Amino acid sequence: MPENAPIVSVENLKVDFPVRAGLFGRRGVKHAVRDVNLEIRPGEVLAVVGGSGSGKTTLARVIAGLTRHQGGRVLFNGHGIEPGAPDYADYRRNCQMVFQDPFSSLDPRMKVGALVAEGLRALPDVPASHYARRVEEALTNVALDPSFARRFPHELSGGQRQRVAIARALIRRPSFVIADEAVSALDVTVRAQVLRLLADLQSKFGFACLFITHDLAVVEQIADRVIVMHEGRIVEEGTRDAILDTPRHAYTRRLLNAIPILETTPAGGVELRWRNEPAAADAT
Ligand SMILES: Nc1ncnc2c1ncn2[C@@H]1O[C@H](COP(=O)(O)OP(=O)(O)O)[C@@H](O)[C@H]1O
Ligand SMILES: [Mg+2]
Known part of the structure; x- marks a missing residue:
C-alpha cells in the first residue's frame, strides 16, 4: 500500500429511493446521491457540507454499510467493503459513527457504562475483565468523570450525552469516524465545547473523519478539506481555506x-x- 493512500474511497456512488408522489401518486425515484467520488486519507478530516436533503446522511450511511447503493463502490484501504468481503470485519471494527442524537434510539434503562461498553462486545481480543478499565479510559478521554458510568441517559445534559456517544464510538479505537451532524443539536456554547473536544481527540488519536454538517461555521475549526453537496451531487471541493475564502x-x-x-x-x-x-x- 503506497504511503498516504486513501483509507476510504467512494467511486461513482449512486443511491436511489423509491418515492410516491401523494397518496395515490405514481411511483418515482429520488436520486439521493448521484455520481459522488471522494477520498479520505489517514488522519484527515473531510467535511461534507450541504443544506437539508442534499444527500449527506445517505452518503454517510452507505459508507457505514447501513444503506444499500445502486451504483458505484466504497473502498476501505483499497478493498471493497461488501458484506462477506474478507476485509468487512476489519472495516466494521474500524469505522464508527456519531449521530446527532444517538440516545433517541438507545435503551433508556441501560446505564452509561453498559452503553459505552457495548462497542467492545464484538471484539474477541478484549476480555470482559478489561471492560471496566476501557470504559473508564473512554469516559476520561471525553472529559467525563468515570462515575458517569453509573448514570442513566436521562440524567445527562445534551452535551454530556454527545460526549458519551463519542466515547462509545472511540472505545473501539477506530481509524475512521463518521460524525453526522454530531454537534448540530447542541446550543451554541456547548456546541463549541463538544466541537473542540472532537477536534482534540482527532489530533490525539489521529483517526480519519468524515464530518457532516449543514453548518459551514463549524467547518472552520475542524476540517482539512471540504466537499459541498447540493441535490445529491458534489458541487465544489477544496481545502478548507479555499472553500471559506474563495468559494466558486x-x-x-x-x-x-x-x-x-x-x-x-x-x-x-x-x-x-x-x-x-x-x-x-x-x-x-
Ligand atoms: N429512506 C429513505 N426513503 C426515501 N427517501 C429518502 C430516504 N432517506 C433519504 N431520503 C431522501 O433523500 C434525500 C437526501 O436525504 P438525506 O441524505 O437525509 O439528506 P441530508 O442528510 O443532506 O439532509 C432527501 O430528499 C430525502 O428525503
Ligand atoms: Mg442528514
Whole structure:
C-alpha cells in the first residue's frame, strides 16, 4: 500500500429511493446521491457540507454499510467493503459513527457504562475483565468523570450525552469516524465545547473523519478539506481555506452568507457582520 493512500474511497456512488408522489401518486425515484467520488486519507478530516436533503446522511450511511447503493463502490484501504468481503470485519471494527442524537434510539434503562461498553462486545481480543478499565479510559478521554458510568441517559445534559456517544464510538479505537451532524443539536456554547473536544481527540488519536454538517461555521475549526453537496451531487471541493475564502460555486456562497462573523473594527471594537458583506470601514 503506497504511503498516504486513501483509507476510504467512494467511486461513482449512486443511491436511489423509491418515492410516491401523494397518496395515490405514481411511483418515482429520488436520486439521493448521484455520481459522488471522494477520498479520505489517514488522519484527515473531510467535511461534507450541504443544506437539508442534499444527500449527506445517505452518503454517510452507505459508507457505514447501513444503506444499500445502486451504483458505484466504497473502498476501505483499497478493498471493497461488501458484506462477506474478507476485509468487512476489519472495516466494521474500524469505522464508527456519531449521530446527532444517538440516545433517541438507545435503551433508556441501560446505564452509561453498559452503553459505552457495548462497542467492545464484538471484539474477541478484549476480555470482559478489561471492560471496566476501557470504559473508564473512554469516559476520561471525553472529559467525563468515570462515575458517569453509573448514570442513566436521562440524567445527562445534551452535551454530556454527545460526549458519551463519542466515547462509545472511540472505545473501539477506530481509524475512521463518521460524525453526522454530531454537534448540530447542541446550543451554541456547548456546541463549541463538544466541537473542540472532537477536534482534540482527532489530533490525539489521529483517526480519519468524515464530518457532516449543514453548518459551514463549524467547518472552520475542524476540517482539512471540504466537499459541498447540493441535490445529491458534489458541487465544489477544496481545502478548507479555499472553500471559506474563495468559494466558486453560487451555492457555497449562499451557505457562507448564512454565517455571521465577528470582526474587530479599526477602532478596536468588535462587530457582527455577514460574510461577503463589505465591512463598514471599506464601505465608504
Ligand atoms: N429512506 C429513505 N426513503 C426515501 N427517501 C429518502 C430516504 N432517506 C433519504 N431520503 C431522501 O433523500 C434525500 C437526501 O436525504 P438525506 O441524505 O437525509 O439528506 P441530508 O442528510 O443532506 O439532509 C432527501 O430528499 C430525502 O428525503
Ligand atoms: Mg442528514
